[in-house]
Amino acid sequence: xxxxxxxxxxxxxxLACELPLLSTRRGLVRAACAVASHEHxxxxxxxxxxxxxxxxxxxxxxxxxASPNAQLAHLHDMLFxxxxxxxxxEDYYDPANSYLPDVVSSRKGLPITxxxxxxxxxxxxxxxxxxxxxxxxxxxxxxxxxxxxxSLMFVDPFYGGTLLSLPEVYxxxxxxxxxxxxxxxxxxxxxxxxxxxxxxxxNLQAIFARSGREKDLYAxxxxxxxxxxxxxxxxx
Numbered sequence: 001x002x003x004x005x006x007x008x009x010x011x012x013x014x015l016a017c018e019l020p021l022l023s024t025r026r027g028l029v030r031a032a033c034a035v036a037s038h039e040h041x042x043x044x045x046x047x048x049x050x051x052x053x054x055x056x057x058x059x060x061x062x063x064x065x066a067s068p069n070a071q072l073a074h075l076h077d078m079l080f081x082x083x084x085x086x087x088x089x090e091d092y093y094d095p096a097n098s099y100l101p102d103v104v105s106s107r108k109g110l111p112i113t114x115x116x117x118x119x120x121x122x123x124x125x126x127x128x129x130x131x132x133x134x135x136x137x138x139x140x141x142x143x144x145x146x147x148x149x150x151s152l153m154f155v156d157p158f159y160g161g162t163l164l165s166l167p168e169v170y171x172x173x174x175x176x177x178x179x180x181x182x183x184x185x186x187x188x189x190x191x192x193x194x195x196x197x198x199x200x201x202x203n204l205q206a207i208f209a210r211s212g213r214e215k216d217l218y219a220x221x222x223x224x225x226x227x228x229x230x231x232x233x234x235x236x
Contacts, residue, residue, distance in 0.1 A: 002226055005218070014030075014033075029048065030049070036101050059074045062077075079118065080157075088109060134173050135176070135187060194230075201223055
């Protein structure tokens with residue numbers, strides 16, 4: 001096993017413990033919390049999961065039926081209208097935007113952490129959801145069934161849960177990357193949980209490099225090495 005020189009040992013150990021469970025949504029949440037505990041040892045996965053589970057319970061109580069459309073409508077109302085989850089465009093490069101416990105508390109974050117909040121709550125409600133590891137801007141896709149027809153509904157949690165058509169998804173990627181994007185379905189493939197954590201760590205490395213925090217940059221690289229040393233046999 002890798003011995004960290006820069007990462008907080010308790011955070012590194014917590015991440016190592018969660019990697020075998022990364023295929024589950026709770027494992028993904030706990031792994032994201034382990035990343036955050038490098039800087040904030042007091043940030044615990046248990047309290048974060050309890051907060052998210054409370055949102056799930058509230059949506060279930062508010063929804064008039066268990067139909068996917070009703071659950072989805074109340075999910076959006078609770079997350080974005082009542083609780084006010086949104087992107088932190090005012091201070092985009094604050095590392096706290098990448099720390100899931102901070103995001104659940106402040107209700108502000110990056111696209112990828114807000115997408116994780118959305119995915120966890122949606123899947124607990126029974127909605128099949130996956131992350132979209134699109135270049136420059138992470139999104140969420142919800143599988144919708146109408147009779148025998150299956151379609152994907154794209155959601156942008158960073159912009160208050162905006163629903164995007166397929167052309168709008170590619171436009172959002174163009175806006176984020178600043179370069180033309182062609183309609184390539186490969187850009188919208190479901191993100192594995194392994195890829196989710198890897199991208200979160202990559203974001204933090206870029207943030208720490210930008211701010212000159214070299215030791216924290218190296219700590220995130222150690223965590224990424226740990227994740228990459230394990231098999232990617234997980235779900236998305």
